[in-house]
Amino acid sequence: MLFKETLRTVRRDEMVDITRQVASRVAQSGMQEGVVIVYCTHTTAGITINENADPDVKLERSHAIE
Structure with a gap:
């Protein structure tokens, strides 16, 4: 079974939580x-697995890129 999702971002460096979309597709x-x-088919995007237990992870990620 194959599902396709298109994500839109508004900033150059942005983390988008897709947990709900994935869970919805699994249920579907x-x-x-x-x-x-x-x-992810885009060459300048990536996928990060994060448990979202610590909100500072997003901050650490953005500082690492600067």
Whole structure:
């Protein structure tokens, strides 16, 4: 099963939480078990896995890029 999402950002460096979109697609699929693969086709974008337990992670990321 394949789903496509298009994300829009407003800043050059931005972290976007896609947890809800992914969870929604998993629910929509009706699957009970399996693996979710998130793939980004854009060459200047990336995917970061973060548990969102510490809000400073976003700040650390933006400082690392500067």
